[in-house]
Amino acid sequence: MYRSHTCGELRSENIGSTVTIAGWVQTIRDKGNLIWVDIRDRYGITQVVGQDTSSEESLKALKSLGREFVVQITGTVSARSAANPNIETGEIELLVEKVVVLNASLTPPFTIEDNTDGGEELRAQYRYLDLRRGPVQDKLRLRNKVNLETRKYLDSQDFLDVETPVLIKSTPEGARDFVVPSRMNEGQFYALPQSPQTFKQLLMVSGFDKYFQIVKCFRDEDLRADRQPEFTQIDCEMAFVEQDDILNMFEGMIQHLFREVRGVELDAKFPRMEYSEAMERYGSDKPDIRFGMEFVDLNPVAKGKGFSIFDDAEQVIAINAEQCAAYTRKQLDKLTDWVRRPQIGAKGLVYMRCNEDGTFKSSVDKFYSQEDLAAWAKTANAKPGDLILVLSGTTEGTRKQMNELRLHMGDELGLRNPNVFKPLWVVDFPLLEWDEESGRYNAMHHPFTSPKPEDLHLIDTEPGKVRANAYDLAMNGVELGGGSIRIHDRDLQSRMFDLLGFTKEEAEAQFGFLMSAFEYGAPPHGGLAFGLDRLVATMGGSESIRDYIAFPKNNSGRDVMIDAPSPLSSDQLTELGIALK
RNA sequence: GGUCUGGUAGUUCAGUUGGUUAGAAUAUCGCCCUGUCACGGCGAGGGUCGCGGGUUCGAGUCCCGUCCAGACCGCCA
Numbered sequence: 001m002y003r004s005h006t007c008g009e010l011r012s013e014n015i016g017s018t019v020t021i022a023g024w025v026q027t028i029r030d031k032g033n034l035i036w037v038d039i040r041d042r043y044g045i046t047q048v049v050g051q052d053t054s055s056e057e058s059l060k061a062l063k064s065l066g067r068e069f070v071v072q073i074t075g076t077v078s079a080r081s082a083a084n085p086n087i088e089t090g091e092i093e094l095l096v097e098k099v100v101v102l103n104a105s106l107t108p109p110f111t112i113e114d115n116t117d118g119g120e121e122l123r124a125q126y127r128y129l130d131l132r133r134g135p136v137q138d139k140l141r142l143r144n145k146v147n148l149e150t151r152k153y154l155d156s157q158d159f160l161d162v163e164t165p166v167l168i169k170s171t172p173e174g175a176r177d178f179v180v181p182s183r184m185n186e187g188q189f190y191a192l193p194q195s196p197q198t199f200k201q202l203l204m205v206s207g208f209d210k211y212f213q214i215v216k217c218f219r220d221e222d223l224r225a226d227r228q229p230e231f232t233q234i235d236c237e238m239a240f241v242e243q244d245d246i247l248n249m250f251e252g253m254i255q256h257l258f259r260e261v262r263g264v265e266l267d268a269k270f271p272r273m274e275y276s277e278a279m280e281r282y283g284s285d286k287p288d289i290r291f292g293m294e295f296v297d298l299n300p301v302a303k304g305k306g307f308s309i310f311d312d313a314e315q316v317i318a319i320n321a322e323q324c325a326a327y328t329r330k331q332l333d334k335l336t337d338w339v340r341r342p343q344i345g346a347k348g349l350v351y352m353r354c355n356e357d358g359t360f361k362s363s364v365d366k367f368y369s370q371e372d373l374a375a376w377a378k379t380a381n382a383k384p385g386d387l388i389l390v391l392s393g394t395t396e397g398t399r400k401q402m403n404e405l406r407l408h409m410g411d412e413l414g415l416r417n418p419n420v421f422k423p424l425w426v427v428d429f430p431l432l433e434w435d436e437e438s439g440r441y442n443a444m445h446h447p448f449t450s451p452k453p454e455d456l457h458l459i460d461t462e463p464g465k466v467r468a469n470a471y472d473l474a475m476n477g478v479e480l481g482g483g484s485i486r487i488h489d490r491d492l493q494s495r496m497f498d499l500l501g502f503t504k505e506e507a508e509a510q511f512g513f514l515m516s517a518f519e520y521g522a523p524p525h526g527g528l529a530f531g532l533d534r535l536v537a538t539m540g541g542s543e544s545i546r547d548y549i550a551f552p553k554n555n556s557g558r559d560v561m562i563d564a565p566s567p568l569s570s571d572q573l574t575e576l577g578i579a580l581k
Numbered sequence: 582g583g584u585c586u587g588g589u590a591g592u593u594c595a596g597u598u599g600g601u602u603a604g605a606a607u608a609u610c611g612c613c614c615u616g617u618c619a620c621g622g623c624g625a626g627g628g629u630c631g632c633g634g635g636u637u638c639g640a641g642u643c644c645c646g647u648c649c650a651g652a653c654c655g656c657c658a
Contacts, residue, residue: 027618034615051615067608084618107609110592113619117592117607121650174658194658221657222582342584343654433658446658555651 002072002102008044012091014077021046021094022072022102024132025065026112035062036093039073040112042137047080047093048073054096061099068105068112068129074098127551127561139548143536145261147214150234150532153256157249159210159236164199166192166216171510173447173500175219178229186577192218195529197446198514200237201486204525205517209239214532223555225544226478226534230553234481234535237527243469243485246526247272247425250481254423254473262539264421270473272425282406283317283399285429288477290422291415293319293406295399298390301375307367309347313392317402320380321409324387325353332363339391339405346401350390354382362388407477416476418541423475428452431468432499440501445470447496448514449484450526463499469526478543480535483528490518 003022010019023041035050050062065071075094084090110118112132123130130136151161170177170191177191193199195217203211213235220229238246251270258264271289278287281294298316310316321327327335332351339346352362352373360373368376380388389409391402410416431451432441441463443449451459455466469485487493493515497507507515533545546552553559573580 027620029617029620030614031617031620032614034617036617036620038618045618047618049616080616080618082616082618086618090618107591111608115619119593119650121588122592124650175656197658219657222655224657225652227657341653343652345654443658449658556649560650 006043007039007041007046008088010046010077010089010092010094012079015079015092016077018074018076018097019094020072020074023070024105024112025067025069025071028062028065028067030063035059037062037065037073039071040132044088046089047084048075048096049093050096058096058099061101062096065099065101066105066107068108068132069101070103070105072100072102121560124552124554124560131550136547139536139540139542140550142261142540143532143548146257146532146536146539149257149260150214150253152260153253154210154212154236157210157252159212160208161213162203162208162211163213164193164196164215168193168199169510172506173443175221178218178220181576181578183576194219195233196235197448198511200235200527201448201514201522201525202517204237204239204486204488205520205522207239207523209523209525210236211238211527212236223553223557225546226537228533228545228549228553229557231545232532234530234532235527236483236529237525239523239525241485241524241526243427243471243526246483246485246528247427247471250473250528250530251423251425254480257535258421258539266421266423270423270425272427274428275426275430275467276428278426279399283401283403284477285426285472286474286477286479287424287426288407288410288416288422288474289424290417290420290476291410291413293321293409293415295319295402295406296380298376298379301372301379302390302392305367305372307364310392313394313398315395315398316390316392317398318376318380318388318390319402319406319409320382321387321389321413322383323385324413325355325385327351327353327387335389335405335408338408339401344401344404345397346391346405347393349405350392352376352388352390354384354386354388356384358384418476421475421538423473423480425471426474427471428467429470429472430464431455431466431470432463434464438501441499443496443500444468445482445484447500447511448486448493450487450492459495459499471528473528473530475538478534478538479531480538481528481530483526485524485526488518488522488524490515493518 004020007021007023021039023039026038026040026045029036033052037048038045039048050059073094073096075096077092078095080091080093108129109126110116110122112129114134116133167180167190170179170189175194177194180190180192182188182190196213196215200211215233215235216230217233218230223229255266258266275285278285283295296318298318302310302316304311336349338344339349350363352360354360354377360370360377362368362373376388382388389405391398391405430444431449433444435442445468449468449470452467452469458466470482471484472482473480487496494507533548536548537543537545540548551559551561558564
């Protein structure tokens with residue numbers, strides 16, 4: 001046995017006993033005749049002290065240590081003369097008796113402390129050292145707990161964990177596939193799954209009416225702070241259910257997770273909002289409803305007064321930033337610059353201050369009388385002291401820009417508290433979206449999503465208006481997950497492929513196995529998948545998922561620690577029958 | 582594919598209209614210190630200013646190219 005106790009468990013009750021701990025040297029405070037060494041492991045930090053009553057040998061050994069040495073220390077637990085209330089073991093210390101260096105260490109390239117001096121690049125390169133830091137370990141502990149509680153909940157609801165293959169077949173829909181060459185089938189390739197979508201549907205056909213899996217998915221697309229090329233889904237599917245059954249089941253799961261992991265009681269009933277309403281009120285399919293500042297349609301009161309920018313716009317939208325009338329010209333100019341950045345792309349920003357004396361001051365006073373502006377204020381429900389911000393243009397573009405501005409204002413005004421959690425089901429997504437590039441419709445969710453029966457009659461005349469039995473769970477402006485009721489009818493599925501521009505032959509080649517399965521008694525079914533990384537990051541109050549992944553990739557999709565991806569040897573390429581350009 | 586920001590000591594950063602020997606903090610090393618816990622004091626070592634080219638009497642600083650990192654747009658059913 002290397003240790004009798006961990007570095008986190010000794011308390012004043014242990015005073016007098018002789019113990020052995022093992023861990024890493026955190027800090028050394030050498031005062032000459034008195035030396036303290038903090039020893040760290042996963043469980044905490046214990047202070048070891050050497051003094052005049054210690055043996056010369058052990059004192060010498062303590063003085064020879066360096067940061068991050070791995071040591072085994074035996075000593076007597078004693079009370080500190082000056083307790084440290086900031087750490088759990090702060091009432092005791094270990095009077096050193098024996099020091100064994102289990103392994104020396106180079107000086108680490110950055111400090112292994114809660115507030116490290118290391119930059120992101122360096123910490124990524126030495127991720128195994130970064131993972132020694134408390135805050136990083138806490139994040140992985142949080143992930144572990146979410147994972148465990150997910151299994152507990154789904155098990156309690158009779159879900160069955162079934163593994164699905166990772167080497168599957170490439171399909172044209174959706175994201176780019178990661179591809180794996182097959183040596184035994186030269187010239188052919190597997191694809192890594194973007195999700196286990198078709199397999200979980202086949203499991204429904206097989207009769208496993210409640211399936212789940214916490215599973216890696218792979219998408220070869222450009223990355224963001226909240227997107228990794230490999231990420232983890234809580235993937236679920238149920239048979240003999242309607243949309244409500246699914247929403248209720250997983251509302252329960254999210255409530256369970258927040259209760260057990262964070263001690264947070266979420267809304268008893270998550271609000272639901274149609275996609276079209278979310279777009280109108282927030283310009284987003286994943287609105288952050290922790291704060292108001294909802295969109296106001298200014299078309300009726302802003303148009304027709306001779307201001308050509310608004311007159312020519314399809315849509316004029318305002319938001320009311322309450323109590324912001326005191327914004328200075330400089331602040332407003334800064335906001336204007338912000339919305340005009342290429343990433344936002346607004347042409348300009350119109351503002352109107354609602355002065356305390358009941359008058360109005362806008363950047364377009366030339367075109368609008370006080371009465372006109374009073375109508376704006378009334379429409380936006382603005383009170384004296386409020387600030388109205390207005391954007392205009394095409395409906396789609398203006399909504400998108402205003403969504404960004406609203407979130408930006410929410411950040412600036414501190415309205416997006418990471419310890420407040422506001423879930424929202426967004427339902428009735430469109431079935432299809434128009435793709436300019438290919439000049440045809442794409443499935444908005446995926447090609448197995450069922451249209452709403454009442455919209456089926458539009459499918460040939462106005463396919464863009466057909467709504468789907470599809471839903472997302474949004475929380476705090478993040479899409480945590482989504483799903484749909486699936487098509488379980490061969491004819492309808494075949495029609496969908498038709499609509500998506502697949503020929504009969506292509507559909508047969510790509511998804512023949514699924515359509516065949518549907519001919520052998522496929523039950524009505526549906527499901528959803530949560531992004532575990534995003535869920536955990538949201539629960540931890542972060543926007544970046546990288547800290548919640550033990551070994552993440554950087555924004556070029558590289559693992560800078562192991563230096564992947566990397567070239568293959570020509571022997572390997574030959575064996576695979578691959579010639580590089 | 583694009584936009585923006587950054588790259589200077591082991592690390593995090595500062596570095597003036599282009600001008601003497603490129604600084605600070607921290608880390609490291611040495612000496613001193615009996616109650617520290619961000620220990621303290623004194624001292625020392627430590628630089629391919631990302632890389633390549635150009636302008637100039639002179640470039641960390643200006644210009645061009647390039648590489649790397651981060652955020653974002655496109656993309657991500």
